[in-house]
Amino acid sequence: MIPNTQTFLWIPALACGLVAGLVSRASAQSRVTYQEQVLPLVETHCSKCHNPDKKKGDLDLTSYGGVMKGGGSGPVVQSGSPDSSKLLRVIQHLEDPTMPPNKPPIPEKEIEVFRRWIVDGLLETTASKAVAAVKPAVDLTLKVSTDGKPEGAPAMPSGLPLTPVLQTAVPGAVLSVAASPWAPVAALTGQKQVLLYNSATLERVGVLAFTNGQPQVARFSRSGGVLLAAGGRGGKSGRVALWEVATGKPLALIGEEYDSVLGADVSPDQSRVALGGPGRLLKIYSTSTGELEQKIKKHTDWVTAVAFSPNGQLLASADRNGAVHVWDPENGQEIFALAGHPASVHALSWRGDSKVLASAGEDGTVKTWELEGGKLVKSWVAHEGGTLGVAFSHEGLIATCGRNGKVRTWDADGGKKKTMELGNELPLSVAFSHDGVRVLAGMFSGKVFVWTAADGKRVGELDSNPPVAGGRVAASR
Template structure:
């Protein structure tokens, strides 16, 4: 990836004696170019990237010239160290590509200083203002109730009897969802979906899903329709829409040759988007089952799909970490959201359609501002794992599930066997440690009083907020 980049800054850092680091001085303030970053450049860079000589047309000796970048473009991007060429170069794991060349990596304290400077907005001096623009991300609850039904919200009544399959072990809770306006939760089971009263935890009935394993469950915006997507691996996949009150099948969408791994129902219930191992997102009409359009930009399995609550945008993610934002009506590309370094496991929109949350196997949890694709809140290690005694190597720290509630709070699950609840500003407000199993799915009830967690051992847990 960085061979082209290295041509720009192939001599970005020259070997030299270590600079005296000013970590204590910087601790109480945001790092700036003149006091903290330029001394590092002076020690390592300016012989090849200064006023006298500019390899790749890159001059780091002056603040304005540094911002302009080199012959191949900018080397720093305000607020996004992970997307800045300079930071990528000094943190590249390949010894042959990392800067400075032919030398050990720059010490962690200095790398962290540069990261803070970029993420803090590329301050020139201590009196400068951040180049990261101010964003109004306040949650507007009134925008979240557009789908509220005029009468009583739908609840199951006299559902057809369903035979409960005999299993050698409990089916892992791969998916679940909670009705937006009723005390009702739908939970994945083998060839079935369980419907429970979310306040009493009483089972109200089940829906047959002979198509196979339910991988995705979603209520419609008004709570009257339940979408179930899944199938049988390397055999078949489909999306089924159910009437919540009667359990009747309303529509069957798609005819895949592998299980559907990701899907969503548009807010107006007119379209279903689905995807899986085929790397293609397909958008179908729920009225006649006809294919409306395909999205072919992804390079790996489709792992998550979500329509925005206002119906204007469609977000899709894949196993390689790619996230794309599309016009939901035309299928035209709007934004590429590049930050994750591993599979994206889940996507969810905040109710006002402003923020999109993404969770990845790289441990990142991101709240995206979908106006311009900026990661407004970026937790690089949202579910840090604890290393068991006597273990070595990398410990998985993936974030596996993410869901907003009606108040803009976010609930996430991770491989650290922990469920976390975050407020609208991205601050952790509750942590729930699992005793057994890995939490695979989670929701906050419609009244916001409890978190419901489904784990890999088939357990369903209710935890009060």
């Protein structure tokens, strides 16, 4: 009787299984190398264009040297940093030009091979040594800085009016949340007013009327003694207002804009205010005379964020096109142009020692820059859809919030630390309390939540639209 094929199928099946088991065990232990795993994929998907003859984009991927050399727009891989490696980002279709062009992305498993290869240190063959990750030439270790810390007790509001200017039927979005660097006081923008709360006790400690339209930005000076609020009436006017935090006394009204101010900051020595908005100009005013000191015409779209460095030596500004510039506030000279964001930059934050600047963009990334050479340190996707707020703590932790409805903390390398408990909200702005213990964020819905940074648990809420007890109620219906 002739045995049919099915009888003996188990032999090759068993053999395959054994071999597969051996192979998989082996590959689990070995690292991904260019010659073994990456080159075959390149030959399948990439070599039609990225070969030595055609060299599209001046990039040849068919040799290890070619990959490491990079292409017309620079290196395509960065050892150890998949998120900063252009090659990985384009095959994941996270960045243009998406690869392969006009086709769907290559299978996930194959993308994973590339990612592992980058993480494992860009090995050429099994005998290679990992390529050292490029470290910035600058020493970026943080020495917790006390730059700007005032002598004596940091300012806490006392005796300020607590009655809101108005209460609306529905709370408006909280556009900006800020915390004093040294005292447990936080400020949030409301409707025609700025509200001050104690970030430890969560009690309201002051209400300051903003009489020039709607406030868009709230910031504390480096010493914590001065509060700045800037905003205006869209298409019509814009001003910056300064108050003394301890007493609530109005100190100055700066600027005469014809549209709302979108980004503003006060210098650490409180002698200058910088502001910018739809006019695309960055203006620096003197707080003592109110006069315009510098009018800088560089940005090609609306200025969205402005921040002085804690030591007062640098001024950073960002715009809706994604450009970030760093200036010398004394004379308005440009120091660095930090290019990298492909879309609008929403927020800027300086590390306490003035050595690192963080920028948050609509492309979803947070990018950190070192200010010795003006180079990018790290870039990572913090919130898909857009990162709207970023803030440094004294210890160098970073808090962010974004369009994916999350509020998170990270370490300086972009390692995710904690995600705050948040329901279905759109957080717009984020800040650390002065001691870094708490995180505050303002929402599109008008809510302001407070969490403990260490565990991400919510500890309370601040009211951005508190009732006017017996006072004037402006209803919007």
